[in-house]
Amino acid sequence: MAKVTVxxxxxxFDNGVHAxxxxxxxxxxxxxxxxxxxxxxxxxxxxxxxxGLEEVSSGEIYIGNVLVNNVPPKERDIAxxxxxxxxxxxxxxxxxxxxALKMRHIPKEDIKRIVYDAAKLxxxxxxxxxxxxxxxxxxxxxxxxxxxxxRNPKVFLFDEPLSNLDAKLRVAxxxxxxxxHHTIGNTMVYVTHDQVEAMTMADRIVxxxxxxxxxxxxxxxxxxxxxxxxxxxFIGSPAINMTKGKLIRKESxxxxxxxxxxxxxxxxxxxxLQNYANKDIIMGIRPEDIYDSRxxxxxxxxxxxxxxxxxxxxxxxxxxxxxxxxxxxxxxxxDPKDLPKMGQDLSVTFDMAxxxxxxxxxxxNLY
Ligand code: ATP
Numbered sequence: 001m002a003k004v005t006v007x008x009x010x011x012x013f014d015n016g017v018h019a020x021x022x023x024x025x026x027x028x029x030x031x032x033x034x035x036x037x038x039x040x041x042x043x044x045x046x047x048x049x050x051x052g053l054e055e056v057s058s059g060e061i062y063i064g065n066v067l068v069n070n071v072p073p074k075e076r077d078i079a080x081x082x083x084x085x086x087x088x089x090x091x092x093x094x095x096x097x098x099x100a101l102k103m104r105h106i107p108k109e110d111i112k113r114i115v116y117d118a119a120k121l122x123x124x125x126x127x128x129x130x131x132x133x134x135x136x137x138x139x140x141x142x143x144x145x146x147x148x149x150x151r152n153p154k155v156f157l158f159d160e161p162l163s164n165l166d167a168k169l170r171v172a173x174x175x176x177x178x179x180x181h182h183t184i185g186n187t188m189v190y191v192t193h194d195q196v197e198a199m200t201m202a203d204r205i206v207x208x209x210x211x212x213x214x215x216x217x218x219x220x221x222x223x224x225x226x227x228x229x230x231x232x233x234f235i236g237s238p239a240i241n242m243t244k245g246k247l248i249r250k251e252s253x254x255x256x257x258x259x260x261x262x263x264x265x266x267x268x269x270x271x272x273l274q275n276y277a278n279k280d281i282i283m284g285i286r287p288e289d290i291y292d293s294r295x296x297x298x299x300x301x302x303x304x305x306x307x308x309x310x311x312x313x314x315x316x317x318x319x320x321x322x323x324x325x326x327x328x329x330x331x332x333x334x335d336p337k338d339l340p341k342m343g344q345d346l347s348v349t350f351d352m353a354x355x356x357x358x359x360x361x362x363x364x365n366l367y
Pocket of ligand 1 (some may be wrong): 013014015017019037038039040041042043045046095193
């Protein structure tokens with residue numbers, strides 16, 4: 001069993017920064033957990049505490065069932081892949097990968113076999129005689145992963161391993177790391193500020209802000225049921241559209257009134273949000289839940305309203321369209337058919353069943 005458990009973890013740096021605040025989560029055995037959040041939210045510090053590179057201020061870290069707070073890094077049976085790869089520049093790829101095994105006095109023939117097997121898995125057999133300076137960024141990245149694999153650790157820790165790669169290579173390496181996880185099946189804790197990486201790689205995501213966990217769940221659950229406005233805004237691209245407004249009652253129905261339009265809530269939303277009648281509320285609608293009411297399933301909706309097309313961004317298979325109303329701006333994601341032109345008026349509808357509602361003060365997701 002190689003689960004990683006972090007319990008009530010805190011980190012205070014000497015300068016008084018409280019970087020990690022009472023953080024608790026478990027990466028189950030063989031699970032791929034991604035810690036994600038904006039720069040400075042404490043994710044690297046958590047990873048470094050798990051690795052034993054940073055002292056814990058308070059709380060507990062378990063690897064398997066062993067409390068490792070006072071266990072030195074090299075005895076924790078983990079391997080860490082860093083953002084800058086941390087390869088030894090004067091050593092060949094083979095020697096970089098073999099280094100940890102040599103330190104453990106593993107027989108030479110075994111080292112050769114282990115390194116070749118790992119190199120094969122990563123498609124870098126032909127590079128073993130080169131030095132890091134003679135490799136591309138992507139190849140260096142593979143070597144850094146290879147160096148971690150040969151140690152066959154219980155747990156892999158990744159600290160933004162793809163952030164120095166260009167966009168195309170990043171996508172390719174993303175897939176390779178996921179495949180690697182399927183093949184070798186170790187527990188992985190992966191840190192990134194890139195929500196796309198988190199969404200595409202994780203079994204479960206831990207979303208962080210200012211040292212505090214905001215939500216832990218599967219990528220899909222986080223996308224569909226964000227715990228609060230921060231998570232809703234951080235996960236998803238283009239970002240969810242937020243609108244300030246009020247809930248008003250008309251006969252037996254509740255409507256969201258933005259000043260620019262009034263949209264009827266579904267019966268279920270009206271039931272859950274009945275205590276917010278006549279109160280301020282924030283509505284979130286994702287770009288793909290906005291429809292051009294000339295077409296689509298929403299064409300017959302009575303809930304159309306007029307917007308102005310401010311900007312059209314063609315991406316080939318889809319279009320991002322910025323729409324404005326008197327007081328608000330929305331980014332919509334449209335299929336590439338009969339596109340509106342910049343400056344024209346456009347009637348749109350929102351798929352209200354997909355709308356989220358947030359408390360304006362606590363920012364908690366109410367529906
Ligand atoms: P990034 O994505 O930029 O790496 P992060 O989420 O990994 O950010 P951390 O590196 O964990 O964030 O930093 C968390 C907070 O702790 C930040 O406010 C940072 O300035 C602070 N911090 C990190 N290391 C130290 C240190 N050695 N001494 C003092 N403060 C530190």
